[in-house]
Amino acid sequence: MAEEKKEIPKPLPEITPVTQLFWEAAASGKLVMQRCAECRSWVWCPRPACVECGSEKLSWTPLGGRGRIFAFTVIREVVGRALRGFAGDIPYVTAWIDLDEGPRICSNVIGCPIEQIAIGMPVEVVFEKAGVGISLPKFRPRS
Ligand SMILES: [Zn+2]
Incomplete structure (x- = not known):
């Protein structure tokens, strides 16, 4: 079947x-x-x-929504039922971002090839619509 x-x-x-x-x-x-x-x-x-x-x-x-990548990992496999909704995004990057004001936030880095992502890379926030009334803060490289 x-x-x-x-x-x-x-x-x-x-x-x-x-x-x-x-x-x-x-x-x-x-x-x-x-x-x-x-x-x-x-x-x-x-x-x-x-x-x-x-x-x-x-x-x-x-x-301000600007910061630098403190650490990141490339997700290449979805493990577990709860995360299967992310299968279409693989590979994707999850990162800790050090914001210019000091705090550290966990998010995704989008908008560039994974091979170009590096620790210390300057990034800025971008909001990705994910549902009614929900926009997720993600980060993309900035020059
Ligand atoms: Zn306090």
């Missing part, structure tokens, strides 16, 4: 009261991150309280 091929969707981010402002900003093409009003730490991923001092005084702060 032939196995039926069916489209498997990628999992989308869950929008919660804590993450809602991040996703609203992303949908309008803006990168924001929580910053602690007490100790000035950046808080990522979105949380109800600062991971450094526990303060709940967090404010959404705009970021």
